[in-house]
Structures are given as structure tokens and as C-alpha cells.
Amino acid sequence: MKKADFEDSPSGTLVLTERGQYAFVPNPLPPALAPGLLADLNTPLAEAAAAVGELNGLGRLMRNPYLLIRPLQAQEALTSSSMEGTYTTLDDLLLVEAGADAPVRAADTQEVLNYRLALSEAIASLAEIPLSLRTLRQAHAQLLSGVARHRGTAARAGEFKQHQNFIGAYEIEKARFIPPPRAQALACLDDLECFLHREDRQGLHPLIDAALIHYQFETIHPFSDGNGRVGRMLITLHLVSSGVMRHPILYLSPVLEGRKDEYIDRMYAVSKAGDWAGWISFFLEMVAQAARSACTTADRLLAVEQDYRSRLQQAGRSANLLGIVDLLFQTPILSIPQIAEHLGVTYPAAQKNVRHLVDAGVLQEMSGTSNPRYFVARDILNVISGIDHAHARPSH
Ligand SMILES: Nc1ncnc2c1ncn2[C@@H]1O[C@H](COP(=O)(O)OP(=O)(O)O)[C@@H](O)[C@H]1O
Ligand SMILES: [Mg+2]
Known part of the structure; x- marks a missing residue:
């Protein structure tokens, strides 16, 4: 100096x-x-x-x-x-x-x-x-x-x-x-x-x-x-x-x-x-x-939430599925035991919910994970990692 x-x-x-x-x-x-x-x-x-x-x-x-x-x-x-x-x-x-x-x-x-x-x-x-x-x-x-x-x-x-x-x-x-x-x-x-x-x-x-x-x-x-x-x-x-x-x-x-x-x-x-x-x-x-x-991130996350909810509507929405969606915004990667614990349900019940969410396109199994397997809400991750400043809201 x-x-x-x-x-x-x-x-x-x-x-x-x-x-x-x-x-x-x-x-x-x-x-x-x-x-x-x-x-x-x-x-x-x-x-x-x-x-x-x-x-x-x-x-x-x-x-x-x-x-x-x-x-x-x-x-x-x-x-x-x-x-x-x-x-x-x-x-x-x-x-x-x-x-x-x-x-x-x-x-x-x-x-x-x-x-x-x-x-x-x-x-x-x-x-x-x-x-x-x-x-x-x-x-x-x-x-x-x-x-x-x-x-x-x-x-x-x-x-x-x-x-x-x-x-x-x-x-x-x-x-x-x-x-x-x-x-x-x-x-x-x-x-x-x-x-x-x-x-x-x-x-x-x-x-x-x-x-x-x-x-x-x-x-x-x-x-x-x-x-x-x-x-x-x-x-x-x-x-x-x-x-x-x-x-x-x-x-x-x-x-x-x-x-x-x-x-x-x-x-x-x-x-x-x-x-x-x-x-x-x-x-x-x-x-x-x-x-x-x-x-912008908030707008996109809210859009993902809307999309998830409407997909679950078609899948016959249950309180548990919506509870998992809420949880996913806080922890977008989860295992079945964690979901079971969070919802206070049995492992098989959580497993069934996860299957619904996978079928509805909300969750994806993460490759390379086992014992337990982890599932990811990819749309949420994409919003978080894709924060694109060039496309941020224009100032008013
Ligand atoms: N000339 C400077 N005057 C004041 N702060 C500075 C200057 N140069 C760098 N910094 C600050 O120092 C930080 C790096 O310090 P450091 O203790 O190594 O942080 P970290 O471990 O979190 O890496 C930079 O991010 C910046 O905020
Ligand atoms: Mg340092």
C-alpha cells in the first residue's frame, strides 16, 4: 500500500x-x-x-x-x-x-x-x-x-x-x-x-x-x-x-x-x-x-407454484400434496423419509405422494442418489439458479 x-x-x-x-x-x-x-x-x-x-x-x-x-x-x-x-x-x-x-x-x-x-x-x-x-x-x-x-x-x-x-x-x-x-x-x-x-x-x-x-x-x-x-x-x-x-x-x-x-x-x-x-x-x-x-424471482416462483397447484388439481389434489409443494419451496430437494417426517405420515404414504408428484411432473428423481433417493423440484431450482439480471423487471 x-x-x-x-x-x-x-x-x-x-x-x-x-x-x-x-x-x-x-x-x-x-x-x-x-x-x-x-x-x-x-x-x-x-x-x-x-x-x-x-x-x-x-x-x-x-x-x-x-x-x-x-x-x-x-x-x-x-x-x-x-x-x-x-x-x-x-x-x-x-x-x-x-x-x-x-x-x-x-x-x-x-x-x-x-x-x-x-x-x-x-x-x-x-x-x-x-x-x-x-x-x-x-x-x-x-x-x-x-x-x-x-x-x-x-x-x-x-x-x-x-x-x-x-x-x-x-x-x-x-x-x-x-x-x-x-x-x-x-x-x-x-x-x-x-x-x-x-x-x-x-x-x-x-x-x-x-x-x-x-x-x-x-x-x-x-x-x-x-x-x-x-x-x-x-x-x-x-x-x-x-x-x-x-x-x-x-x-x-x-x-x-x-x-x-x-x-x-x-x-x-x-x-x-x-x-x-x-x-x-x-x-x-x-x-x-x-x-x-x-x-422477478418472486414472479417466477409464484408462477411455478401456480403451475404445480394446477397440475395437482388434475392429479386429485390432497392436503398432503399441497403440503409437500409448500415444503419444496423451502427445500427443493427432499427424500421420502424427510417428507414422511414433515407430514407426519408413514413411509409408504409418503412414497405414494412422491409417486403422484413425479407423475405430475413436479418432482424428478435425482440420478446418483440412493439410500435414500433424493427428489428434486427442478422448476424451482431453475428459477433460483437462472436469476437472469438482463431480464429483470424494468424500472418504472
Ligand atoms: N480496498 C478495499 N477496501 C475495502 N474493502 C475491500 C477492499 N478490497 C477488498 N475489500 C473487501 O474484502 C473482501 C474480501 O475479504 P475476505 O476477508 O477475504 O472475505 P472472505 O473471506 O469472505 O473471502 C471483498 O469481498 C471486499 O468486500
Ligand atoms: Mg477470503
């Missing part, structure tokens, strides 16, 4: 690390945003807020928002992890979530499943405890639990960094960015927590807060690894806890993934040159895109 690039930064200060490198310590939030800058953000803010409003409206109309929540979380887990070099497929993720062994890349699949579980537990925790550093440490603990480190950094699950970390190179001398040393990072985190809990919003829209908070978290880089993923969970957690989102149905990684370099460069430009306008407007654009894309 070049000292000259940061010594005049309006957004933070440089301190020397133990090993004599310069590290960047961000100023506490909020930055002083000039009135002209806030005025420039009005249009992207209005667009993002409109898209979020439409998504909230859709969520409110849904009989069962989990029809959307679980698929979006699976999508978020896959894309947020893949941005950090941890890859699996949707089939493998859902198979492992359903209790099967991962056929390949078992460690990565486990890590992606950890992400999904950490995310949904952190969201559930908001009903009990306010969003805090504790929430994030717990999410980190779950994200990295049982994960053998392969990238050299022994990340202690659930614990803030012990050693100086750095970004964008394999040796600190070549690092593009050096975040604060542990002591300063801990102080920055306390300030960030105060910002999360502050009473006086100082006129800042919570969507703009989200942009500030994400930048701040990433720049502090409090963990030795997992900062990108926990920081992206923090976006949704903040939106839910601040009341912007009524249900947890807005996730940014699917759209950030396609603009990863710009995403990082724009945060870097805040640290280097105080370019808040560039970062915040980019972030708001990502919010708008993610919200529109989630609306």
Missing part, C-alpha cells in the same frame, strides 16, 4: 503497524457529506427506494414469504461465496442441506451451506437481540465452523483478527490495501456499533447508511478471513433491523458478483480520495438492481 496514496485522504489516517508498514484507519461514521453531494444522490436514492418499495409490497402480498426467502438465501450464499473463491453448485448445496453427502468439493459446499445457515440464524436473532458486533461474530463463527483453511490464513471462527491482515496480494509488501491493526480495528468496531445503534439518524436514509456501514466494515476488515461474506450479510441484516425491509428478501451478492472489480475499486476510492458519491451511488444502483431481480 503506497503511503503517498493515502496520506492526504479525507476519510482516514495512517498508522504504523508493528512491522513498519502503513495501515489505513477509517474515520468514524458518518462522513461529512456536502449538501451538493446529497442532492446528487437523490435520483439513485429514489430509484433504489422505489424498487425496494415494490419488493416489500410483493413480500406483503405473499401468502408465505418463505417461498421467496429460502431460495434468495441460497442464491446469496452461492454468489457471495463464489466472489471469495469458494464454489459449489445449487444442486450440491441443496443436496447437502437435505442431508446427503456432497459428491464433489465437499469442503466448499459445506462452507456455502455454513453461509446460508449463518445468514438465516443471524436474521432470526434480530427478533431477540439488536444487530451488534455479537451478531456478526456469531455469524462468522458459523460461517467458518469446521472449515479447514486452505488459503494460509488461520481464521479463528468467531474471533476478531489477532494479526495484521492485508488485501490484494500474498505478501504485505505488495498489498493493495492494509486495514487497521487490531487495536485500532477494535476501536473502529466500537464506533461502528454506536453508529448502528444511534438514535439521531442525522437525516440519512437507511439505504445510504447501509452503503456507509458496508464500506466501514470492509475497510476495518475485522476478521482475518470472511470479511467480504460477513460484510455482505451485514447489508441485509441492517436493512431488516432498520425496518427498510419487512422480510429478509433483499440480498446484494448476486448483482455485486458481476461487478466485483468495480465494487472493490469504489470502496478503495473512498479510502484513498474520499469518493463517497461514487461509492454510494454505485451501492444504490446495486440495491435497485437486486430488488428488481428479487421481484
Whole structure:
């Protein structure tokens, strides 16, 4: 990290690390945003807020928002992890979530499943405890639990960094960015927590807060690894806890993934040159895109649900079959014993239901599974994996 690039930064200060490198310590939030800058953000803010409003409206109309929540979380887990070099497929993720062994890349699949579980537990925790550093440490603990480190950094699950970390190179001398040393990072985190809990919003829209908070978290880089993923969970957690989102149905990684370099460069430009306008407007654009894309996903999932219900009508619909359809939106890959357990029916009864669903074209047996065999609702998986931003709803 070049000292000259940061010594005049309006957004933070440089301190020397133990090993004599310069590290960047961000100023506490909020930055002083000039009135002209806030005025420039009005249009992207209005667009993002409109898209979020439409998504909230859709969520409110849904009989069962989990029809959307679980698929979006699976999508978020896959894309947020893949941005950090941890890859699996949707089939493998859902198979492992359903209790099967991962056929390949078992460690990565486990890590992606950890992400999904950490995310949904952190969201559930908001009903009990306010969003805090504790929430994030717990999410980190779950994200990295049982994960053998392969990238050299022994990340202690659930614990803030012990050693100086750095970004964008394999040796600190070549690092593009050096975040604060542990002591300063801990102080920055306390300030960030105060910002999360502050009473006086100082006129800042919570969507703009989200942009500030994400930048701040990433720049502090409090963990030795997992900062990108926990920081992206923090976006949704903040939106839910601040009341912007009524249900947890807005996730940014699917759209950030396609603009990863710009995403990082724009945060870097805040640290280097105080370019808040560039970062915040980019972030708001990502919010708008993610919200529109989630609306499209909701439309498609609702269409699949309609289609399944009408097919079952022909197959002589029973409460059990409809119960399985509901379950499939939460776990689109299931075995007969799981269905039997969920419905509280015997194995043969569940088997008969599954046969109906296979005949109706709702379920397909997954090749390569046995003892138990797994069945997949392929249409649901196609919607989740085919989230196609080019075909997202146009903005109104
Ligand atoms: N110059 C930078 N300034 C602030 N944050 C950055 C910068 N470069 C990268 N990041 C953030 O760091 C994340 C990667 O950090 P890392 O701890 O490896 O996350 P993970 O383990 O989840 O892989 C990126 O996704 C991005 O959010
Ligand atoms: Mg990493």
C-alpha cells in the first residue's frame, strides 16, 4: 500500500503497524457529506427506494414469504461465496442441506451451506437481540465452523483478527490495501456499533447508511478471513433491523458478483480520495438492481407454484400434496423419509405422494442418489439458479 496514496485522504489516517508498514484507519461514521453531494444522490436514492418499495409490497402480498426467502438465501450464499473463491453448485448445496453427502468439493459446499445457515440464524436473532458486533461474530463463527483453511490464513471462527491482515496480494509488501491493526480495528468496531445503534439518524436514509456501514466494515476488515461474506450479510441484516425491509428478501451478492472489480475499486476510492458519491451511488444502483431481480424471482416462483397447484388439481389434489409443494419451496430437494417426517405420515404414504408428484411432473428423481433417493423440484431450482439480471423487471 503506497503511503503517498493515502496520506492526504479525507476519510482516514495512517498508522504504523508493528512491522513498519502503513495501515489505513477509517474515520468514524458518518462522513461529512456536502449538501451538493446529497442532492446528487437523490435520483439513485429514489430509484433504489422505489424498487425496494415494490419488493416489500410483493413480500406483503405473499401468502408465505418463505417461498421467496429460502431460495434468495441460497442464491446469496452461492454468489457471495463464489466472489471469495469458494464454489459449489445449487444442486450440491441443496443436496447437502437435505442431508446427503456432497459428491464433489465437499469442503466448499459445506462452507456455502455454513453461509446460508449463518445468514438465516443471524436474521432470526434480530427478533431477540439488536444487530451488534455479537451478531456478526456469531455469524462468522458459523460461517467458518469446521472449515479447514486452505488459503494460509488461520481464521479463528468467531474471533476478531489477532494479526495484521492485508488485501490484494500474498505478501504485505505488495498489498493493495492494509486495514487497521487490531487495536485500532477494535476501536473502529466500537464506533461502528454506536453508529448502528444511534438514535439521531442525522437525516440519512437507511439505504445510504447501509452503503456507509458496508464500506466501514470492509475497510476495518475485522476478521482475518470472511470479511467480504460477513460484510455482505451485514447489508441485509441492517436493512431488516432498520425496518427498510419487512422480510429478509433483499440480498446484494448476486448483482455485486458481476461487478466485483468495480465494487472493490469504489470502496478503495473512498479510502484513498474520499469518493463517497461514487461509492454510494454505485451501492444504490446495486440495491435497485437486486430488488428488481428479487421481484422477478418472486414472479417466477409464484408462477411455478401456480403451475404445480394446477397440475395437482388434475392429479386429485390432497392436503398432503399441497403440503409437500409448500415444503419444496423451502427445500427443493427432499427424500421420502424427510417428507414422511414433515407430514407426519408413514413411509409408504409418503412414497405414494412422491409417486403422484413425479407423475405430475413436479418432482424428478435425482440420478446418483440412493439410500435414500433424493427428489428434486427442478422448476424451482431453475428459477433460483437462472436469476437472469438482463431480464429483470424494468424500472418504472
Ligand atoms: N480496498 C478495499 N477496501 C475495502 N474493502 C475491500 C477492499 N478490497 C477488498 N475489500 C473487501 O474484502 C473482501 C474480501 O475479504 P475476505 O476477508 O477475504 O472475505 P472472505 O473471506 O469472505 O473471502 C471483498 O469481498 C471486499 O468486500
Ligand atoms: Mg477470503
